Amino acid sequence: MFRAFLVEDEEPARLRVKKLLSNYREEIEIVGEADHGKTAISEIERLQPEVVFLDIQLPDMTGFLVLEKLSYQPLVIFTTGYEAFAIQAFETCSVDYLVKPFDADRFGKAIQKLRRFGMKKQNIDYKKLQQLLAAQKAAAPTFSLPVKTRGRIILVEYEDIVYLKAEDKYVRVFTKNERNYLSEQSLAKMEVRLPDDFIRVHRSYIINRSYIGEIRKFFKGKLILILKDKGQTSITTGSTFAGAVRARLGF
């Protein structure tokens, strides 16, 4: 007999799981439910169920964080809305995963799996699963740079950015339509986020490679880059960056 706990923020989804579980009444007993992470943690700690049906996207935190905060590790069946690409991760690292919406057959299989795991008392590395998912999420491409300026965040699309220039602590972002935005973030921080098209050419300059119009040689291996913006901005590469820039530009 398993004592089970439901963590699910949407009421209909919770009802769905309850209804499906009613078919296994003699095996699984529902001891409680929660609609967000905070109550889930306290309730699970109080009730100490063996099984948790856990939604990954909770309103106040992720399901992983709930697991992390618990003093023990229950068996977990994830209910997720993740796309198919993430399924591999769950396959290897959890009792089972249920992609919404799920039918009775699929739910039955999950229960079967639960029986097997329950007997083995096998430990599952949720941390690893979380890392895998985080890696997948981070790899998703971004398209714009958030520029925080005077309490506002404005999104500037990468393809519109001609170059970025450090000014004291701040960074000025210059776009192709001759606008510029002062960002309170540091250039180094931005460099991490910006895609491969952007090249650090100077201590205080990052340029968008697709806006290079002309390259002139300068002394000591430095280059003068003339950009294709309206003002034909010319930027001389910094001496420490010259080699890297040459390599990035292919000569």
Next chain:
Amino acid sequence: MKRWMIYLLVLVFTHVYYFAIMNAVSKQFWDSEKEETSAHYFSPNWNNPRTNDIFMVKDTLGVIRYYKIVDGVKDGVLSLKAGKYPFHTALKERIFLKKLSFELMNSSELYADSTQQYSLTEFLRLKENVYLTRGFGRAPTKSSYNPSYVKYIEYMNLVISIVSFFIIWFFGFVNSYLSGFTRFSEKILLVIFSVIVTYFWSKDFLSFLYNPSAYFLTYTRGVIYAFILLYLIKALNRKLIKKWSFSNQEAARFLVIVAGGSIISVIGAYFQMSITNLFGINLLIRELNSVDALGFHIFPFHTQFWLVLATGNFLNNFRKHFFQLRRKASAFKYARTQELEFKSELETLQAKINPHFLYNSLNSIASLAQSDPQKTENMAIALSKFYKEKTNRKERIWSTVSEELEMLQTYLSIEKIRFGDRLEVIVHRDETLGDEKLPRFLLQPLIENAIKYGYRSEYNRIVVKIKIERQKGNLIFRIFDSGPPFSEELYTGYGIRSVQKKLKLFYPDHHKMAFINHPEKQVFIQIKL
């Protein structure tokens, strides 16, 4: 201010200024000799010679003499001053003729020694013996030639030329067409040189008044010298670093500037002449130029300067354009396909919906089917209505504020079933708004996001506020939610990106989108009506 507007402004100003001066100068001449008829003034009559008339005589040997009448006819006798000058080339002649006329006006002493007495009949016989005769003009008396007045013009001209130069420089003409001069010290040198050259030009202003062809040559030489000097300095500067020679590109640029500038100046001169003729101003200048068979005419130096800059700039751009033509053509093609791709993408954007939303909704319907048939029905109907809106009117790009809000209500009714009492949505709408156009489904992804990230654990609630208002011809949307503040990292998903893309496509320069945390967390969108 657009660049062409500056061009136009300088052009108009220089011309107006030029006409004003010419008018003033010629008026002064006219006024000083009011009793004279204009025809006589500029075309001395052999049969009726008067004091200060100048006659040009060229004999069969090609020797040209000038006769200036020092004293009018007294008792049938004339006093003449004569000059004798051989000329080698027609060009030189023209230049020198005018220079001479200028000198004649200013220094009567020049011919003091060669004063001769002729009787009127002897004088008229002179005419018969020569190969070509022509009335050349009449030297003004010293009193009518007012040096201080001319000086004033000279200074004005200097000021104007420097000012127009700085305007031109300031607006980046020099910068862009002399993009070889990238360093600050070079730019400063350029300024200093231009000021010096301009100053010498303006010193030459008077000779230009009476001797435009010479002026034109001086000017052209001046331009060439200035550029040679500047490039020499640049080359020297380089030499200190590396080498002497110009790069091919710089040489080409140099040629284009000088040749282009000179050509356009000549063309401009003809153009200018036809205009002045049209307006009938500058009779004085025209008279003085009457010997000028080629029609080299005056073009104010600042206009010429401007023209050289403009032409150089234009030709340089053209050259660049020429070399980049193929690249540009392909870029255009690329942009075109991009646009088409974008449009089709937009259509799919309109039709597509966050798959999670569909999964979740269907899951809700499945869950509710037995426990709450009424809710299930409502949800299924709302969902179908919503999807109908999404897919059926695919070809429609625009929608109105009312339609959009109606669609949002449908969408919200689904979300309300999913989240129950936890979700609260407040809509504030400016009552006057209704028929204003906006891209379809612009707001829905933002509302979806607000619901997704709007949870506030203290109240165990999601509060979303939608505010639509009009402000000075702009439509403003604010979508508030009760969730934690936007992070500086702000990783944006598909929804925000689609909104961003739509705004960029439909309102390329008339939109704003900002994520604001204070005083209230909100997404702010402003579009032009």
